[in-house]
Amino acid sequence: MTAAAAQPPSLETLLILDLETTGFSPEKHRCIELGAVLFSVSLRTTLSQVSMLFPVDQNPAQRINRISPEASQRPQPWQQTLELFQVMAQHADAAVAHNVGFDRRWFGRPPLPRLTLPWVCTCTAPWPSHLGLRPGRVSLKDLARAHEVQIGEAHRALADCAALARILARCDDLEALLLSGLGWSKPQTQDKTSLASCRGSTTKQARRPRTRMQECSDANHHKTPSPTGPLAGKTFVLTGALSSLSRAEVHQRIEAAGGIVRNCVSRKTTHLVAGFNPGSKLDKARSLGLAILDEDGLLKCLGPRPI
């Protein structure tokens, strides 16, 4: 896809989704509950919402979602509610879910209809650094806490959707976040792993993030850092998790600044970047007397984000 070549899509109305299932496998288990919120991006408000239980005979995940098979079998108009859900989907520009990789596999399998909307994943979206979220997959609980949003009844579909709606409502630059989640972010700031997993690539190869080995290979073989730049001649090793940047992004930005990224501390290393919960590399770096940077220190070295 060449994002720069075409106009980004309009994202005015979102269909925020959440599922509760009886297990992990769409082949072996069933969706027991669907919740959905139709959300206006420009108004930052909920337009309509639905929730329905689907009848199941057993629910091995009852300990998690507290939905008994008996409750799911009580007479209620789930077919009509599901039709309403499909009407809501027709009004939406994109589907938003927390962990798209999980939720989207259930659509197209009865009783859930096929969904043709583009997907945005909130657990891997590039949330602003000031929220202090840990990189990688962010939990809904952490996201809610960072936005001072309370989840009514966790692990119930509509409660999670409603919490997500309130989180999005509090997001200053929601439009940019959504576009980024659809692959329209500026290339330098885009977290490749998170976006690939959300965009619905059909092959496993395309969805799968780069492996550690691939990362090492990149770091040690074919990337030639710029000979100039504020970090020219510096060799960095990362340990622990950074809250505002993914590892891939840190690699990219250090190298863009002329630095080299290695995955092991040695005498050639000049700086160790220690994030949350650092590993033994920190001890080794200390023993070698290397410069140790925290996240703020690294960001100062890197300067402003490239546009």
Next chain:
DNA sequence: TGGACTTTGCTAAAATGATG
């Protein structure tokens, strides 16, 4: 030149934490 030792970094496996 060659043996001994140190350093470097690649790789696989394990650990952790997220989802229901």
Next chain:
DNA sequence: CATCATTTTAGCAAAGTCCA
């Protein structure tokens, strides 16, 4: 519980260094 994504760590081989 199953699965996935991410990160750390240990082990190993290759490369580098030192010295007789």
